[in-house]
Amino acid sequence: MPVSFDHTIIVSKNREESARFFRDLLECPAAPSWGPFLNVQLDDGTLLQFAEPPVEEVQMQHYAFLVDDDLFDRAYDRLRERGVEHWADPQMTRPGETNTGHGGRGVYFKDPAGHAIELLTRPYL
Known part of the structure:
Protein backbone atom coordinates (compact mmCIF):
# COMPACT_ATOMS: atom_id res chain seq x y z
CA MET A 1 0.00 0.00 0.00
CA PRO A 54 -7.41 20.62 28.94
CA VAL A 55 -5.07 23.64 28.75
CA GLU A 56 -5.60 27.39 28.55
CA GLU A 57 -3.05 28.19 25.85
CA VAL A 58 -3.13 26.64 22.36
CA GLN A 59 0.31 26.22 20.75
CA MET A 60 0.20 27.55 17.17
CA GLN A 61 0.70 25.00 14.40
CA HIS A 62 0.88 25.49 10.62
CA TYR A 63 -1.51 23.75 8.24
CA ALA A 64 -1.35 24.24 4.46
CA PHE A 65 -4.13 23.23 2.07
CA LEU A 66 -3.64 22.77 -1.66
CA VAL A 67 -6.82 23.92 -3.43
CA ASP A 68 -7.81 24.55 -7.03
CA ASP A 69 -8.12 28.08 -8.40
CA ASP A 70 -11.92 28.17 -8.16
CA LEU A 71 -11.99 27.13 -4.50
CA PHE A 72 -9.16 29.57 -3.75
CA ASP A 73 -11.25 32.41 -5.21
CA ARG A 74 -14.33 31.43 -3.21
CA ALA A 75 -12.39 30.88 0.03
CA TYR A 76 -10.48 34.15 -0.37
CA ASP A 77 -13.77 35.98 -0.94
CA ARG A 78 -15.16 34.42 2.26
CA LEU A 79 -12.05 35.48 4.23
CA ARG A 80 -12.41 39.06 3.06
CA GLU A 81 -16.21 39.13 3.60
CA ARG A 82 -15.68 37.96 7.19
CA GLY A 83 -12.90 40.44 7.82
CA VAL A 84 -10.30 37.73 8.48
CA GLU A 85 -6.86 39.32 8.63
CA HIS A 86 -4.61 37.74 6.01
CA TRP A 87 -1.14 38.09 4.50
CA ALA A 88 0.76 37.22 1.35
CA ASP A 89 3.69 35.84 3.37
CA PRO A 90 4.23 33.66 6.45
CA GLN A 91 6.14 36.47 8.19
CA MET A 92 2.93 38.56 8.05
CA THR A 93 4.65 41.58 6.49
CA ARG A 94 2.29 41.96 3.51
CA PRO A 95 -1.21 42.35 5.01
CA GLY A 96 -4.34 42.20 2.86
CA GLU A 97 -2.53 40.58 -0.07
CA THR A 98 -2.06 37.19 -1.75
CA ASN A 99 1.15 35.91 -3.31
CA THR A 100 1.98 34.37 -6.68
CA GLY A 101 4.72 32.02 -5.54
CA HIS A 102 5.59 28.79 -7.34
CA GLY A 103 3.42 29.63 -10.34
CA GLY A 104 0.21 29.78 -8.33
CA ARG A 105 -1.41 31.85 -5.63
CA GLY A 106 -1.28 31.69 -1.86
CA VAL A 107 -2.57 33.37 1.27
CA TYR A 108 -1.86 33.05 5.00
CA PHE A 109 -4.30 33.67 7.87
CA LYS A 110 -5.16 32.39 11.33
CA ASP A 111 -8.04 30.08 12.20
CA PRO A 112 -10.26 30.64 15.26
CA ALA A 113 -7.76 28.81 17.51
CA GLY A 114 -4.83 30.92 16.27
CA HIS A 115 -3.20 28.32 14.01
CA ALA A 116 -1.32 29.61 10.95
CA ILE A 117 -3.26 28.45 7.88
CA GLU A 118 -2.09 28.60 4.28
CA LEU A 119 -4.12 28.12 1.12
CA LEU A 120 -2.10 27.56 -2.05
CA THR A 121 -3.01 26.68 -5.63
CA ARG A 122 0.29 25.05 -6.70
CA PRO A 123 2.52 22.72 -4.70
CA TYR A 124 6.01 23.91 -3.81
CA LEU A 125 7.65 20.98 -5.59
Missing part, protein backbone atom coordinates in the same frame (compact mmCIF):
# COMPACT_ATOMS: atom_id res chain seq x y z
CA PRO A 2 1.41 3.43 -0.87
CA VAL A 3 1.74 5.99 1.92
CA SER A 4 -1.03 8.55 2.28
CA PHE A 5 -2.02 11.01 4.99
CA ASP A 6 -5.02 9.81 7.00
CA HIS A 7 -5.80 12.31 9.78
CA THR A 8 -4.50 14.98 12.11
CA ILE A 9 -5.76 16.33 15.41
CA ILE A 10 -6.10 20.10 15.46
CA VAL A 11 -6.20 21.54 18.95
CA SER A 12 -9.05 24.03 19.23
CA LYS A 13 -10.30 26.54 21.77
CA ASN A 14 -13.82 25.67 20.57
CA ARG A 15 -14.03 22.55 18.42
CA GLU A 16 -17.46 23.43 16.99
CA GLU A 17 -16.30 26.90 15.90
CA SER A 18 -13.08 25.54 14.37
CA ALA A 19 -14.80 22.69 12.52
CA ARG A 20 -17.45 25.05 11.16
CA PHE A 21 -14.74 27.52 10.04
CA PHE A 22 -12.96 24.83 8.00
CA ARG A 23 -16.15 23.26 6.64
CA ASP A 24 -17.35 26.65 5.40
CA LEU A 25 -13.99 27.86 4.11
CA LEU A 26 -12.94 24.66 2.31
CA GLU A 27 -16.47 23.51 1.39
CA CYS A 28 -16.02 20.17 3.16
CA PRO A 29 -18.66 17.95 4.70
CA ALA A 30 -18.86 17.01 8.33
CA ALA A 31 -17.78 13.46 9.04
CA PRO A 32 -18.85 10.98 11.70
CA SER A 33 -17.36 12.10 15.01
CA TRP A 34 -16.46 10.17 18.15
CA GLY A 35 -15.01 10.71 21.59
CA PRO A 36 -13.43 14.14 22.00
CA PHE A 37 -13.16 14.71 18.23
CA LEU A 38 -15.34 16.72 15.88
CA ASN A 39 -14.35 15.62 12.38
CA VAL A 40 -14.24 17.30 8.98
CA GLN A 41 -13.34 15.20 5.94
CA LEU A 42 -11.31 16.57 3.01
CA ASP A 43 -12.07 15.43 -0.55
CA ASP A 44 -9.18 12.94 -0.49
CA GLY A 45 -10.56 11.29 2.67
CA THR A 46 -8.18 12.94 5.14
CA LEU A 47 -9.83 13.70 8.47
CA LEU A 48 -9.28 16.94 10.34
CA GLN A 49 -10.12 16.05 13.93
CA PHE A 50 -10.84 19.04 16.16
CA ALA A 51 -10.42 18.59 19.92
CA GLU A 52 -10.36 20.89 22.93
CA PRO A 53 -7.35 20.24 25.17
Whole structure:
Protein backbone atom coordinates (compact mmCIF):
# COMPACT_ATOMS: atom_id res chain seq x y z
CA MET A 1 0.00 0.00 0.00
CA PRO A 2 1.41 3.43 -0.87
CA VAL A 3 1.74 5.99 1.92
CA SER A 4 -1.03 8.55 2.28
CA PHE A 5 -2.02 11.01 4.99
CA ASP A 6 -5.02 9.81 7.00
CA HIS A 7 -5.80 12.31 9.78
CA THR A 8 -4.50 14.98 12.11
CA ILE A 9 -5.76 16.33 15.41
CA ILE A 10 -6.10 20.10 15.46
CA VAL A 11 -6.20 21.54 18.95
CA SER A 12 -9.05 24.03 19.23
CA LYS A 13 -10.30 26.54 21.77
CA ASN A 14 -13.82 25.67 20.57
CA ARG A 15 -14.03 22.55 18.42
CA GLU A 16 -17.46 23.43 16.99
CA GLU A 17 -16.30 26.90 15.90
CA SER A 18 -13.08 25.54 14.37
CA ALA A 19 -14.80 22.69 12.52
CA ARG A 20 -17.45 25.05 11.16
CA PHE A 21 -14.74 27.52 10.04
CA PHE A 22 -12.96 24.83 8.00
CA ARG A 23 -16.15 23.26 6.64
CA ASP A 24 -17.35 26.65 5.40
CA LEU A 25 -13.99 27.86 4.11
CA LEU A 26 -12.94 24.66 2.31
CA GLU A 27 -16.47 23.51 1.39
CA CYS A 28 -16.02 20.17 3.16
CA PRO A 29 -18.66 17.95 4.70
CA ALA A 30 -18.86 17.01 8.33
CA ALA A 31 -17.78 13.46 9.04
CA PRO A 32 -18.85 10.98 11.70
CA SER A 33 -17.36 12.10 15.01
CA TRP A 34 -16.46 10.17 18.15
CA GLY A 35 -15.01 10.71 21.59
CA PRO A 36 -13.43 14.14 22.00
CA PHE A 37 -13.16 14.71 18.23
CA LEU A 38 -15.34 16.72 15.88
CA ASN A 39 -14.35 15.62 12.38
CA VAL A 40 -14.24 17.30 8.98
CA GLN A 41 -13.34 15.20 5.94
CA LEU A 42 -11.31 16.57 3.01
CA ASP A 43 -12.07 15.43 -0.55
CA ASP A 44 -9.18 12.94 -0.49
CA GLY A 45 -10.56 11.29 2.67
CA THR A 46 -8.18 12.94 5.14
CA LEU A 47 -9.83 13.70 8.47
CA LEU A 48 -9.28 16.94 10.34
CA GLN A 49 -10.12 16.05 13.93
CA PHE A 50 -10.84 19.04 16.16
CA ALA A 51 -10.42 18.59 19.92
CA GLU A 52 -10.36 20.89 22.93
CA PRO A 53 -7.35 20.24 25.17
CA PRO A 54 -7.41 20.62 28.94
CA VAL A 55 -5.07 23.64 28.75
CA GLU A 56 -5.60 27.39 28.55
CA GLU A 57 -3.05 28.19 25.85
CA VAL A 58 -3.13 26.64 22.36
CA GLN A 59 0.31 26.22 20.75
CA MET A 60 0.20 27.55 17.17
CA GLN A 61 0.70 25.00 14.40
CA HIS A 62 0.88 25.49 10.62
CA TYR A 63 -1.51 23.75 8.24
CA ALA A 64 -1.35 24.24 4.46
CA PHE A 65 -4.13 23.23 2.07
CA LEU A 66 -3.64 22.77 -1.66
CA VAL A 67 -6.82 23.92 -3.43
CA ASP A 68 -7.81 24.55 -7.03
CA ASP A 69 -8.12 28.08 -8.40
CA ASP A 70 -11.92 28.17 -8.16
CA LEU A 71 -11.99 27.13 -4.50
CA PHE A 72 -9.16 29.57 -3.75
CA ASP A 73 -11.25 32.41 -5.21
CA ARG A 74 -14.33 31.43 -3.21
CA ALA A 75 -12.39 30.88 0.03
CA TYR A 76 -10.48 34.15 -0.37
CA ASP A 77 -13.77 35.98 -0.94
CA ARG A 78 -15.16 34.42 2.26
CA LEU A 79 -12.05 35.48 4.23
CA ARG A 80 -12.41 39.06 3.06
CA GLU A 81 -16.21 39.13 3.60
CA ARG A 82 -15.68 37.96 7.19
CA GLY A 83 -12.90 40.44 7.82
CA VAL A 84 -10.30 37.73 8.48
CA GLU A 85 -6.86 39.32 8.63
CA HIS A 86 -4.61 37.74 6.01
CA TRP A 87 -1.14 38.09 4.50
CA ALA A 88 0.76 37.22 1.35
CA ASP A 89 3.69 35.84 3.37
CA PRO A 90 4.23 33.66 6.45
CA GLN A 91 6.14 36.47 8.19
CA MET A 92 2.93 38.56 8.05
CA THR A 93 4.65 41.58 6.49
CA ARG A 94 2.29 41.96 3.51
CA PRO A 95 -1.21 42.35 5.01
CA GLY A 96 -4.34 42.20 2.86
CA GLU A 97 -2.53 40.58 -0.07
CA THR A 98 -2.06 37.19 -1.75
CA ASN A 99 1.15 35.91 -3.31
CA THR A 100 1.98 34.37 -6.68
CA GLY A 101 4.72 32.02 -5.54
CA HIS A 102 5.59 28.79 -7.34
CA GLY A 103 3.42 29.63 -10.34
CA GLY A 104 0.21 29.78 -8.33
CA ARG A 105 -1.41 31.85 -5.63
CA GLY A 106 -1.28 31.69 -1.86
CA VAL A 107 -2.57 33.37 1.27
CA TYR A 108 -1.86 33.05 5.00
CA PHE A 109 -4.30 33.67 7.87
CA LYS A 110 -5.16 32.39 11.33
CA ASP A 111 -8.04 30.08 12.20
CA PRO A 112 -10.26 30.64 15.26
CA ALA A 113 -7.76 28.81 17.51
CA GLY A 114 -4.83 30.92 16.27
CA HIS A 115 -3.20 28.32 14.01
CA ALA A 116 -1.32 29.61 10.95
CA ILE A 117 -3.26 28.45 7.88
CA GLU A 118 -2.09 28.60 4.28
CA LEU A 119 -4.12 28.12 1.12
CA LEU A 120 -2.10 27.56 -2.05
CA THR A 121 -3.01 26.68 -5.63
CA ARG A 122 0.29 25.05 -6.70
CA PRO A 123 2.52 22.72 -4.70
CA TYR A 124 6.01 23.91 -3.81
CA LEU A 125 7.65 20.98 -5.59
